[in-house]
Amino acid sequence: MIMKQKRGILTMILAAVFSIGIMGSINPAQNAEAKRTVKIVKVQKVASKPYRATKGYMYNSAKLTKKIHNLKNYKNTTFYSKKRVTIKTTQNKKAYYTYVANKSGKIKGYVYSKYLKLYQPKTITIVGIPTDPSTTQTKPTASKLISKTDLQSLIDASPDLDPTGQLLSLTAGDYATYQSVFDKNFNVGDYANDGVFNNDQASIYVRSAQLIPYVQKAMDKWNSALGSTVFTLGTAQDHSLTLGFGNGQADGWDGVFDGSGVEVDYVSFHDSTYPYGPMPLSSSQTISVKLSTDDSDGAGDGMAAHVANRVHYDATNHYLTTTVTGTPSQLLENYWVGVITHELGHSLGLDHTPYFGDIMAAQSSVEDGQSQENEKYNWTDYKDSDGTQGGALTATLSQRDIDRAKLTKLLGYW
Numbered sequence: 212m213i214m215k216q217k218r219g220i221l222t223m224i225l226a227a228v229f230s231i232g233i234m235g236s237i238n239p240a241q242n243a244e245a246k247r248t249v250k251i252v253k254v255q256k257v258a259s260k261p262y263r264a265t266k267g268y269m270y271n272s273a274k275l276t277k278k279i280h281n282l283k284n285y286k287n288t289t290f291y292s293k294k295r296v297t298i299k300t301t302q303n304k305k306a307y308y309t310y311v312a313n314k315s316g317k318i319k320g321y322v323y324s325k326y327l328k329l330y331q332p333k334t335i336t337i338v339g340i341p342t343d344p345s346t347t348q349t350k351p352t353a354s355k356l357i358s359k360t361d362l363q364s365l366i367d368a369s370p371d372l373d374p375t376g377q378l379l380s381l382t383a384g385d386y387a388t389y390q391s392v393f394d395k396n397f398n399v400g401d402y403a404n405d406g407v408f409n410n411d412q413a414s415i416y417v418r419s420a421q422l423i424p425y426v427q428k429a430m431d432k433w434n435s436a437l438g439s440t441v442f443t444l445g446t447a448q449d450h451s452l453t454l455g456f457g458n459g460q461a462d463g464w465d466g467v468f469d470g471s472g473v474e475v476d477y478v479s480f481h482d483s484t485y486p487y488g489p490m491p492l493s494s495s496q497t498i499s500v501k502l503s504t505d506d507s508d509g510a511g512d513g514m515a516a517h518v519a520n521r522v523h524y525d526a527t528n529h530y531l532t533t534t535v536t537g538t539p540s541q542l543l544e545n546y547w548v549g550v551i552t553h554e555l556g557h558s559l560g561l562d563h564t565p566y567f568g569d570i571m572a573a574q575s576s577v578e579d580g581q582s583q584e585n586e587k588y589n590w591t592d593y594k595d596s597d598g599t600q601g602g603a604l605t606a607t608l609s610q611r612d613i614d615r616a617k618l619t620k621l622l623g624y625w
């Protein structure tokens with residue numbers, strides 16, 4: 212979520228404020244236990260991979276007519292994937308089921324895909340016959356898991372909240388085993404509903420033509436940074452994510468992601484004095500807007516802008532001053548492209564960071580009185596120094612944003 216900016220008084224220098232948040236809780240995977248009518252939309256053959264499941268049921272058919280096994284009773288059974296079925300419920304919700312079978316083929320059926328966790332057997336160490344200690348050999352298998360201590364050392368050696376180097380080239384087993392360690396250390400989580408990403412892609416249906424150029428720019432930013440087509444434009448009939456205008460006035464947001472859709476506040480989007488104040492929109496002249504996160508009047512989210520002399524009402528907080536530069540229309544365009552890029556970042560599994568230079572920045576880790584789920588630590592103000600270019604304001608992805616999105620792909624969140 213991107214919270215409403217507090218409007219400053221414009222002279223030549225203007226004021227704005229930020230707070231960016233993710234909306235409420237993310238819907239947990241829908242469970243398929245209630246009776247319902249389902250329609251099979253698509254059946255795909257998939258590579259045979261080993262999985263385990265600890266909850267949910269196995270169904271006799273993709274129409275989910277009959278539960279044949281409670282997976283609680285098969286915690287130690289390895290199942291192999293055969294095909295994936297996309298279904299649609301009567302409420303028109305998409306869900307994915309995987310047809311799996313155990314090794315002998317006796318236990319087989321359809322399982323809700325999110326309940327299947329990739330299974331990597333523990334390393335087997337083969338020790339040679341110890342005739343002479345020097346001939347003793349250990350042969351680790353290719354899928355040896357990294358130890359928790361070694362993983363922590365890599366995390367400690369990497370910049371704060373920024374997974375780099377070896378952290379982005381571990382094995383599938385490492386990512387599956389240490390998922391919660393990664394979530395906690397890099398403020399990430401599986402935030403998109405099941406079905407938003409298919410084959411690492413989401414297709415966005417933009418409900419308002421007016422928003423399309425903004426969405427296109429936001430998609431291009433992620434696509435080019437990640438080196439693949441992660442986001443594409445979809446249609447009303449064929450899409451996995453929707454994007455359109457909504458009403459953020461009451462709850463105070465400019466942008467919000469709810470698991471399967473993004474909304475942009477209609478009123479503020481159509482108000483050209485927002486968030487920087489009145490601007491000569493037709494002018495091609497470059498202007499500079501100076502902003503501060505200082506909240507000297509003590510109102511709002513803790514931010515307002517105060518031009519040259521910042522007044523620190525609270526000695527414990529660090530306030531940040533920055534300047535955005537461009538033609539008035541560029542500044543406004545960047546602002547809204549930044550909002551959409553930020554919300555798409557949530558869909559990729561990225562929560563906030565305290566770094567103003569990130570597209571995923573938020574001034575506080577606490578939103579609506581609640582801490583976010585996956586957070587390395589709490590914060591109440593940005594960590595960057597004065598003059599840092601705001602990632603969301605300028606619609607610019609930082610290296611940290613990109614590295615985190617690479618990590619969430621490895622974790623299977625998109």
Ligand SMILES: [Zn+2]
Nearest residue numbers: 212231232233
């Ligand atoms: Zn947010």
